[in-house]
Amino acid sequence: MTDLSSAPVIEVRNVRKAYGEKVAVDDVSFAMPPDAILGLLGPNGAGKTSLIRMITTITAPDSGAIYFSGQPLSGYHPRQIGYLPEERGLYKSMFVGEQLLYLGQLKGMSARDAEDRAREWLAKFELEGQWKKKVEELSKGMQQQVQFIATVLHDPKLLILDEPFSGLDPVNANRMRAEILRLHADGTAVIFSTHRMEQVEELCEYIVLIDHGRNILQGKVRDIRREFNEHRYRLTYSGALPAAVGERHHLMNPTVSTVDIQLAPGESSNDLLRSLLNLGVQIQGFQELLPSLNEIFIKRVTRLDKSATPEPRTATTPSAHANH
C-alpha cells in the first residue's frame, strides 16, 4: 500500500503524439508526486491540451507510456480523474441537477451518491435553488461554477484543469482557487494547464514547461527559480546614491529611489549589504529579485534555440515518420 500511495500519481514516459505531419507532443517525460499541484505551462499551441487528452485517455500516445499511480493508464482510470477542458460547456436544455447526476453517473457514481454530492456542492456555491433550472437560464458565472462542480463531483484523485480561470470574473476565480486549494489540502492532486504563467506561479509547487511539444524544463518551482537566479537585488534608498556605489557595483534599472544590483561572482548578499552600508547608502529596503516563470520560460527558450541550431530537433526517434 505504501508503495502505491508514494508512486507518482501521473508518470509520463517518453510520450510522443503526432497529428498527421504535425508533432504535437514530442518525447515528453515527467512524474508528478501524489497530492502535488503541478503547473503544465507553455504558450498556446505548445502541446498542453494534446498531452492532457492523453492523460485523460481521450487519445492514446503514438509511443511512450503513461502510468496512473504506478499502473499503466487504462479505461478504469478516467473515473479517478476530473477534467475541466479549456473548451467546456454544458447541455443547455438540461436541468442543472439532472446534468450533474448524468455526469456523475458517467464517472461511475450511483444515482443516490451523485445526487447527495451534487446538492452538497451546489450549496457550497450558494446554488441550491438552481437544481430545477435549465442551464441556459443561468448566468455565465453560475454555469462556470456548475462546470466546476461537474468536474469534482466524483471526488477524483487527480484534477486536471485546462485554463481554469479564463473567462472567470475575479470573485469567481478566487472562489474557485479557494476550493481547489481546499481539495488539494484533502489530498487531491491537481494539474493546472495554462499559458498565463503568472496566474499559477503562487499555486504550483511543481511545473513542467512545454514548448513546441517538447518538455523544456521541469521541477520544483523553488529549485528552478534558484537555478535561474541571476543574483540580483533591488535596493530601495532615500537621499542621493553615492557615486562610489556605481563604481564598485554593477547597477541596473535605476529609478528615483530604487536600483537593481547584480552580485559579482563569489560575492554574497551580505557582502553587498556590508559594502552598501560602508558607502553610506540610506537603505530603506533590500530584496532579492527572483525571476518570474515568464522570464525563466523566455530565457530557457532562447537558450535552447541557440543550442539547437547545430542539432535540429526534428531528428528524433526513427518512429517519427512511421505513419506518414
Added chain:
Amino acid sequence: MSNLWLVIRREYLTRVRRRSFILATLLTPVGLALFVVIANAVFSYENDDVKRIAVIDDGNLFQGALPDENGLYFRFVDQPLNELREHPEDNRDFSGILVIPEVTNPRSRNFRVQLFSDETLSIDAQSRIKRRVADALRDYKIEALEIDQSTLASLDTDVNISVRSLTATAEGESDDRSMAAAIGAGIGTVMGFLMYISVFVYGMMVMRSVMEEKTNRIVEVVISSVRPFTLLLGKIIGVGALGLTQVLAWMIMIPGLLFLVGLFFGLDAEPSQMPNSPDIDPEEMQSMVAKLAGGLSDLNWWLILPCFILYFLGGYFMYAALFAAVGSAMGDDMGESQTLTIPITIPVILAFYIMMAAIQNPNSSLAVWSSIFPLFAPIVMPARLAFDPPLWQVALSLVVVFLFAALMVWMASRIYRIGILNYGKKSSLKDMGRWITAKY
C-alpha cells in the same frame, strides 16, 4: 449502470419531453385528421347547389320516372315549351327546362335533347343528365328493337386475369394471385415511404444531437468519461428509440383520430368521393373485398413484418451513423456545413425513386440489384417484399445490409472521435476520409 445505457437514457429522455417533440407527435395526426375533414368538405361542397329541372318528355322516354340525385331535382311538366318560356315568372323555381323529343328511329346512333337555361350548367350536372338519357334510351331501344335483355347482357364479358404461381401446387391454398400485384404495390409503397421518411427525420436528429454537443463544448467532458464509440452508439440507439416512440404513437393516434372524425362528421367515403364512377355491382364489390382480404392474408406476413423491422433497423443504423459522422465534422456555423449532408441525401433520394420503379417491375434487374446494394436496399427491398422475391435475395440483401451498417457505424465512430474535438471550422470530406484510418 453502464455508460451506454446512461447515454441512451439521456438522449431519449431529454428529447421525449421537449415541447417541439410533443407538439410534432400530437399535431401531426391532428393535422392529418383536419386535412381529411377539409378535403372531404371540399369534395362534398357542391351538394348545396340545388338545380331544379323541368322535363318535357314528349316521347315518354322516362315513362314518368326520373329520380332526383345529389342536387339535381327533376319534375315532369305537361305544359308546352313555348308556354313555359313565355311566362318565366310562373316557374321561377326551375333553373332549366329539359326537352326530350320523341324517338323516331331506334337504330339511329344520335339523339339530341335540348336544355334551356339562363344559368350555365356544371359539367358534372350535364354529364349526369346525359347518362340518364342514354340509360333510358338504351332501355327504350332494347324494347323497340325486341332484343332479349339476357342475350344482350351476355355480350358484356368481364375478363379477369387469374395469375397463378407456376411452381406452387394447388394443395388447399387458393393461389389466385390476381390482386397480389396491386396489394404488393400498395404495401411496398407504404413501407418504402416509411423507410425514406424515418431515415431522413431521425438521421437528421442524430446529426443535430452530435452537433449540439460539439457546439456546446460539452463533448470533451463527456468523452473523458465515455468512449466516443459508446457515446455515438448510445446516441443512435436513443434517438432510434425516440423515433420508434413517435411512429408507435402515430400508429395508434392516426387510425383512432380518423375513426373519430368519421364518427363526428359522418363521412361516408365511397359515394361522395366518386360521384362520377359507374355504379359498381355490389356483388362484384364484395368479391373484390374478399379477394383483397384473401390477397392480404395470403401475403407471407411472417416474412414481411420481421424483414421490415430488420431493414428498418439496418437502414436506420446505416444512415444515422453517416449523419452522425457528418455532424461531428461540422463547424459552429450550421449553415455553411449543410453541404456536407448532400453525399448522404443523394443515395436516399435515389433509393426512393428506384423503389418507385421497383414496384412497377419488382423482378427487373434494377430492382434486384438495388435491393442488394446496401445503400439502397433498406428502402427498395421492403417495397419488393410483398411480391415474393426469391428467399436467397432477401437473405443476401439482409446480410449485406447488416454488414454494411456495422461497417458504417465503425467508420462513423472513427470520424466522430476526431471530428468532435475539431472545433471551429467545418472539415472537408477529404479530412473525414483521412480520419477513418488515422490513429488517435
